[in-house]
Each structure stands twice: as C-alpha cells, then as structure tokens.
Amino acid sequence: MGFSPDITERLARARADLRMGVPIVLEGGALVLAVETLDAARLADLQLLGGAPVLAITAWRAQTLKARAYDGDLARVVLPGDATLSWVQSIADPADDLRSPMKGPLRTAREGGADLHRAAIALCKAARLLPAALVLELSDATSFANEHNLTLVPAEGALATELSPLNPIISARLPLDVSEAGRLHIFRPDDGAEEHYAVEIGQPDRATPVLSRLHSACFTGDLLGSLKCDCGPQLRGALGQMGTEGAGVLLYLNQEGRGIGLANKMRAYSLQDQGFDTVEANHRLGFEDDERDFRIGAEILKRMGFSSVRLLTNNPAKVARMESCGISVTERVPLKVGENRHNHAYLATKAAKSGHLL
Template sequence: MPYRHLIPVSREPLSLLSVERAISELRRGRAVAVTGGDGQGALMMAAEAATAERLVELTVRAGGAARVALTARRASVLGLLPAALRIVVVTPPAPLSLETVRAIADPLAALPVAAAEECTITEVEPHALEAAALQLTKTARLLPAAVIADIAGADAEDLAAWAMRHDLLAVDAGDVFQYLATTARALKRVAEARVPLAGAEDALIAAFRPLDGGFEHYVIKLGDPQVDAPVLTRVHSACFTGDLLGSLRCDCGDQLRGAITAITEAGGGLILYLAQEGRGIGLVNKLRAYALQDQGFDTLDANEQLGFEADERVYLPAAQMLRAIGVTRVRLMTNNPDKVAALTRLGITVTERVPHTFPTNRHNEHYIRTKLARGGHLD
C-alpha cells in the first residue's frame, strides 16, 4: 500500500524547514537542540565535527554530562554488543574526551578503543532523543554518531525559549523521524526539458524537488512509454564516481548507460535517478568506505564499520514520482529483489523483474561477487 500521511499536510513546510536547518547546522559543526513530546530535550552535535572546545561548550550549555550515541552496527564492530538494529549510548566514566569520541565514531581515526571498555553501554528505544540525533547525522550524510547531553537547569523548562536564548536551533524529534517520508510526499515537478542523449536522442528529463529545497530526484523519459501498460523502468541511485567519472570500482556507470540503451531499443521507458549516493550514505562516506575496502573489508562490511546498514536507501521518492507521472505498473530492470519488494510495498505493481547485468573488471569483480553472495542480488 502507498505510505500514509504521517503529519498534517498544512504542517509539512514548517516540519521540513526545521529539519533542513538542523542538518545545515550539523554540517557546519554547530550543535542543535532536539526536543521530545514529553518536554525533554538534549543538545547534540555530529561526532565527526567534535573538537575539544566544542565538547566543553556543549556540556556547559546543556548542563549535563555528554555521551555518544551510535548505531548498534558500529557498537558491534567495536565489540561492545552483538549486532542489532538498535541505538546504543556510550557514557564514559569521566568527562567525554575528543579522543574517545573519535575512537568510537570513526573507524579511520586509527585510535585505540580501549577507553570504551570502561564506558557504560546502554540501548535506547527507537524513538528516543538519541535515535533522533543519529537520524539527523545520517540525513546530513555525516558519520552516524552523535555527541549528546541532556538539557538541564531551571531555565530550560521552555526548550524553544532556551534554544533561542543560546542562539541555537531546536528541532522536534518527531519531525526528524518523519522527514524522509515527508520530503518524498512533498516532491514537486519544478522543471523539465528535452535533453538528447548519446544513443537516445528522444529523451526528456524532469526534476522533482521537495518543499524544503533539498536534493532533487529526476525522471528520465526515453522514447514514448505507454503508461497504460507496464513501463520498462530502471531505478538508479546517483553515483558520482561511476556515472560521471567512469569509476571501475562499481558497475553503476555500466548499469546507467546500459539502461539507456536497452530502454531505447525497447521503444521507451523510464530511468528514475535518485539522489542517494553510496546506497544512501553520501559521497564522503562512500569514499570512507572505499578506504576501508582498501584495508581488506568488502563493500558491506565497510559500510557496517562506519556504522551504517549495508543499504540505507529508501524508495519513497521513486514511488511518488511514478505516481506523479501516472505510472503504477512497471517492468523493473534490476538484480536486487529488495527494490522489487520496496516498490511493491509502496503501491507500485512490479509485473516483471528484468535482469540487468554487465561484465566485471579486475577492480569491481570482488564487489559484484559480494553483492551476489551477501547482498541477495540475482544474476
């Protein structure tokens, strides 16, 4: 079934704006206040932006001791607990140091994690403030780890007023959790033009943008697809290195160009180009994953070393764009059964999975084998 409205449509612009501003603050290295429906609040910043001075400032402003929130994937890598889809809080016995933050959050920091063995490890509920803080770091395409401290003090009863006095942005945890669904629902077509492509001169590109002005997604229409029949469709996640630079580490560029050729030869179809670089972790984190792969980790383990799931993509934007152009049935070009299942859950009928494979090279052979053996991909 298509996803339901999670917040009132009238509140969407404010909800999107508050989260987008919080993301911008985190990427600039600033702290933001995260508030819950129970009147609680916490001050948080992205772990990768932490400095010794910022740690001191965060704890002084909040009035409580700082701790580190991270995914259980990352905690499992550190040997702190078995892997699970939960949020973990690491609380040190003494004031949190920059070295401890970096050791816990960044597998490329090459720092010992011995200090973490003396820390208290706590699992929190999936809708806790710590979970919202982590979701913000992921949405900001930063490392999935946050430094967080509860806001305490007699002057913090009104959290919005407290944040304003301290020149801080405040964001509601509920808005954070609903952000991805809200941005997808708020996608609007903002531009389209004919763009002749090599091997596909009859091509039209339409850009869809959420209300908050965030990342655009694109529909590339090739030829003359008939929307009253299942449309040959490729859902393609953006890959700067593969699509634009011709990287040999993945097969993304081959898949994109191959889809253009195959759809054109079939008489018409669609490519949905989603702004979800690196399976949803962003280009910078993908480069970090590549560095870990150079150390011997495969593509899935590298993502989990960073604290991400093996695949962080969501397909809400794809389903929304298909419905916006009147397409509800597709013949999906993919080797990934998860894409078929995701679109089906979102109300798009997948009448056929069309295999989409290409020859490997010595740089991506291990990557392709890993997707087949561990990622559930099909030949």
C-alpha cells in the same frame, strides 16, 4: 503570521547546522552535536555545562567497538570527563580501528529512554554525516535554545518515516546519444533534501508497463568510470536498452553510496582497502547495508502517470518495494553488465549478502 518555519523547514535547518558543526536542540530535552563536525572549543563548552553527556552510536558501530548496545539499535557511550576531541572522533570514525583497536573498555548507559539519542543519530544520517552524536539532556530545552540562538526541533520529527512530498519543477527536451527523443524531469522534495531526476525516452504509453530503472547516483562510477562498481555500465546499459526499444524511464535518484553520501562512501572504500567487504565497511561506519529509500522512485513514477513497470534490476528489494508502494512490476529485466577484475569481489558480496541476482 505565516513567516515562521514549520517542522519540515526546522528539520532542514537542523541538518544544515549539524553539517557546519553548529549544535541543535531537541524539544524533548537534549543538546545535540554531530561528532564528525565537532571542534575542540564546542567540546570544551559542552563539558563545562556539567551533566552527563553521552556519545550516541549505532548498534553496528557499537558491535565493532565491543560496546554493549542496551537500547537495541544504538548504544549510549558514557563520555569520560577527560575525553579529548581525538578520542570522541575515534569512537565515531573507524579510520584508525586497525591501528588502534583498543578504545575502551567503553561504558554504556542502560537506564532511561533513548528516543532523543535515536533522533540525534537520524539527523546525522540525514545530514550525510557519520551516525554519531554527543547528546546532553537538558531540563529546559526551549530556554536553552533561545539563549544560545540554536535551532529547536521536535524529536518525533527527526524520527518520522513519511516520505517528503516530491514536486515536479520543470521538464525539457534533452536529445541523448541513445535517443534524440529524450526528456529530463526534475523533482524537488519539500524537505529541502537532494533533487531527483527522471530521464524519459520516447513517449511511453502510460497504460502499459514501461521499461524502467531505479538508478542511484554514483559519482565515481557514472562520471569517472570507476572499476570498483558496475554502476556506470548499468546506467549506460539501461539507457541503451530504452533507446533500442524506443521508450522507457530511468529514475536517477540522488542517493549516493546506497544513501550514505559520497564522503561516507569514500570512507567505506578506504575500509575496503583494509580488507573489509562492502557490507562490513558500512557496518563499521555505523550504517545499515543499504540506507536508500526506493519509495522516492515509486512516487516519481506515479507523478509521471505510470502504474506498472518492467523493472531493469538485479535487486529483488527494488521489486518488492515497488510492489509495496502500489507500482506493479510485470517483469524483472536482468541488467548484468560491467563485471571486471576490480569489482568481482564486490559483486560477489552483493549476491551473497544483499540478495542480488547475478
């Protein structure tokens, strides 16, 4: 029968389960619990199972905690037998690092493979949770999943790097302040993740380079007018320029906080209040400088019939990614707006550490 979920659908279930605090099982042989949504009861249940559970964290978070990352991109912290919920969550969440900097010494595993732990972290990231998971290896993963009614997914599926296909759902006329000739297109990925949008101004010629911008969602800047970033002014500036020229496409990609989600972005803001810059804050949380996937923008442009762009950006990484995905960038159009006394240091960090041309 064709009613059973395929691997993409099972991974979507796994992300939802982890967000709710429900464990999942990896077919390669591991029980996985997201640390952020862990509760005391499930931690106690895990400890009663015996075995040797470990706390998988990224190398960035391990560096902050002075823990050895023998696996390169991650560390497997051996869980003490008397570990409490507050201790486990303090390893994952840097909120109290400055108040309580000594959390160790932490013992990390160096024997055996780490692919299951890597998959567990990848699933936590995809669920927009802190990148930390409790992992307990299982001898019979399938039986354990069936016995406890847990979602069972293959580890290689969580580690897959292919872009989920994007499907155009609907488009409709949308008159805007910048242009009454506006149209909004909705695209939905097959993997159940966030939808993405394309704002089309006028009737751009598909045969010539279109003025375009890849804009990542920023609730605080775009909607609330936050002064901590330049996102809102960039959004309005890009649309305004497209309105002036009479044509353009703005891709509004739901990759809040450089792809880490709004909750983690607010955690990063809290760390910035403690004196860390935007990149340092991401690293202390366990994330890369930038977790976004600009291939999404290239795919949407292709689906809309565009093959070349004049890209409104200060970020050379966007130009490189478009070119690598088969979208020709005939011109990089600077977009220098929105600097103020609250975001001056933020913009300086983007220039110094992320290569933005400001």
